[in-house]
Amino acid sequence: MIYKKWTILVFLINCFLFVKCLDKKGIYKDNIDTSKSLVLDGKSDYLSSSIVIGFDTFNVIIDTTLNYLIVAERKCDGCTQYPPYYRESQVFENIQCDSPACHSIGNTCDKPNKYDPPTCGYETTLQQYGANIKTILYRDIISIDDFKNIPVIIAAIYEQSNGVSLNSAILGVGPSCPTCPPSPLQSLLYTLKKPYIFGISLDKNYFGGISIGKIDPLLYTGVINYTTMSKRDGVYSVSPIFVGSHWNDQLFNSTRNDIKRFIISSSSSLSYFPSTPYKQLKQFLKNAGCKSGDLDFCSKIDSLFNSCINASQISIDRFPDIDLYFEEGFILTIPPKIYFHSISRNNQVFICMGILESTDTNAILGINLMRELYTVFDNEKTLIGFSRK
Numbered sequence: 001m002i003y004k005k006w007t008i009l010v011f012l013i014n015c016f017l018f019v020k021c022l023d024k025k026g027i028y029k030d031n032i033d034t035s036k037s038l039v040l041d042g043k044s045d046y047l048s049s050s051i052v053i054g055f056d057t058f059n060v061i062i063d064t065t066l067n068y069l070i071v072a073e074r075k076c077d078g079c080t081q082y083p084p085y086y087r088e089s090q091v092f093e094n095i096q097c098d099s100p101a102c103h104s105i106g107n108t109c110d111k112p113n114k115y116d117p118p119t120c121g122y123e124t125t126l127q128q129y130g131a132n133i134k135t136i137l138y139r140d141i142i143s144i145d146d147f148k149n150i151p152v153i154i155a156a157i158y159e160q161s162n163g164v165s166l167n168s169a170i171l172g173v174g175p176s177c178p179t180c181p182p183s184p185l186q187s188l189l190y191t192l193k194k195p196y197i198f199g200i201s202l203d204k205n206y207f208g209g210i211s212i213g214k215i216d217p218l219l220y221t222g223v224i225n226y227t228t229m230s231k232r233d234g235v236y237s238v239s240p241i242f243v244g245s246h247w248n249d250q251l252f253n254s255t256r257n258d259i260k261r262f263i264i265s266s267s268s269s270l271s272y273f274p275s276t277p278y279k280q281l282k283q284f285l286k287n288a289g290c291k292s293g294d295l296d297f298c299s300k301i302d303s304l305f306n307s308c309i310n311a312s313q314i315s316i317d318r319f320p321d322i323d324l325y326f327e328e329g330f331i332l333t334i335p336p337k338i339y340f341h342s343i344s345r346n347n348q349v350f351i352c353m354g355i356l357e358s359t360d361t362n363a364i365l366g367i368n369l370m371r372e373l374y375t376v377f378d379n380e381k382t383l384i385g386f387s388r389k
Helices: 002-025 184-192 275-290 295-304
Strands: 038-042 047-053 056-063 069-077 108-110 119-126 131-144 147-161 169-172 197-202 208-212 221-228 242-247 250-255 262-264 271-274 322-325 331-334 340-345 348-353 355-358 363-365 373-378 383-388
Touching: 047 169, 047 208, 069 131, 147 184, 169 184, 184 208, 221 373, 242 275, 250 275, 271 275, 275 295, 275 355, 295 348
Parallel strands: 056 169, 069 147, 262 363, 271 355
Antiparallel strands: 038 047, 038 208, 047 056, 047 131, 069 169, 108 119, 119 131, 131 147, 197 208, 197 373, 221 383, 242 250, 242 322, 271 363, 322 331, 340 348, 373 383
């Protein structure tokens, strides 16, 4: 009997040493493999990736203005999403109405149908999609790439009104309020024991990667310039001193009196300026462009603010850069190839203005202006950084 116990002990010790040996050689990998960044499937409308809930793989929109994982249930009233739908895993839990997690975010007690007991609900308007949703909150586990069984809170839609159908789930990576439950990204990084940092890197065609819990040197070149991050209203934003440009002896200069802040939105396909600076930019480009004496080019500038122009009829390289000046002493330059964007129709390419007018006092920095950038969201130090792709 003693000999058998000793044999088992020796076997277990050898197994432990074998695993440690594999680990040192880089053969054994655990759940904390952060050697690579997740690939982003970029489109001109949004950024997406994929996650696994239970046994189902979901395409998810990466949204920096939300902090929930939002997915439709099968019996969602008013939804027209295609499968897969959210199915609870074997370890799921309802968030009870009387729990601190429910009350801390001001949610309500909902009863989506007559068969299930009341549970904690979350109701909101998804501004980017024009949709009003009602959800039930669950605790469940997800997997993202090599990161397995991450416990998160899932907002499962049981009713939607207005807006277009949400053909993808939404993975909110936005900041949480001080009393809110952890966002999916926070939960992932907490589980991996990594700092609350992520970065989005895009090329000119919206393809790129998202680094989680680290700065990935493969996703950018040069240095990263940082400015103060604001998390007010549950969104990431920055406040340049002013926005300016110089072209043909004409100046464009918009200060914080005109643009309070730039909200960084990875779910907005285009970017927006408030009415006053937008009209100033429009007038600046027209005045400066017309000084060249090219009447045909001059007429097309005005058309670009109303419609799209066939790419063969205009050269965007003739337009100036738009610069964002920050207190820290660096300038974020947005060249015309970025603030203009192209679309294809009937086998032809058209050039469109990628900055539109907004009635809000805030500007929106959408994914079209995030192209050829590595944008770092450092929640640990409350900083946002920009570097070249």
